[in-house]
Amino acid sequence: MLMNIHLSLVPVVSLLAGVLILVMPKLLNYIVAFYLIAIGLIGLFGGGHFHLHL
Template sequence: MINLVAIQPLVALIAGVLILIMPRLLNYIVAIYLIIVGITGLLR
C-alpha cells in the first residue's frame, strides 16, 4: 500500500499550482482533498 502521508505534500503542491493558474478550481480541489482525507481517515 502506498504511504499516503508522503503523498500529501505532493498533492498540496499540485493543488497550489492549479489554484494559482485557475482560481475557480479552488472549490473543487478543496472538496476533493477533503473527501480523500476523510476516506483515508476512515480506513485507518
Template sequence: MHISAHLSLQPAIALIAGVLILVMPRLLNFIVAIYLIIIGVLGIFPNLLH
C-alpha cells in the first residue's frame, strides 16, 4: 500500500520540479540535490515512511 502511494507521489514531485526549473533555471541544482538526498535517505532507511 505504501509503495503505490509512493509511486503516485513521484510524478507529482517531478511535475512541480519541472515547472520550477522552467520558471527559475538556477533552481535546477537545488532541486536535483534535494531529490537525490530524499531518494538516498529513503533507500538507506526503507522503513522511514511506515
C-alpha cells in the first residue's frame, strides 16, 4: 500500500516559522524576515507550484 502525501512549499515554510516563533520568541524579527524573503523568492521563481511527493 503506497500513500501519496502532497505538501505545498508555502504552508510548510509557514508551519516551520510558526513553530520557531513559539519555541524561540526572541528570534521573531529574524524568522519574519526570513519568511518574507522566502515567500518573495518563491513568488518570483514560481516555486509556489512545487510539491513534495512523499
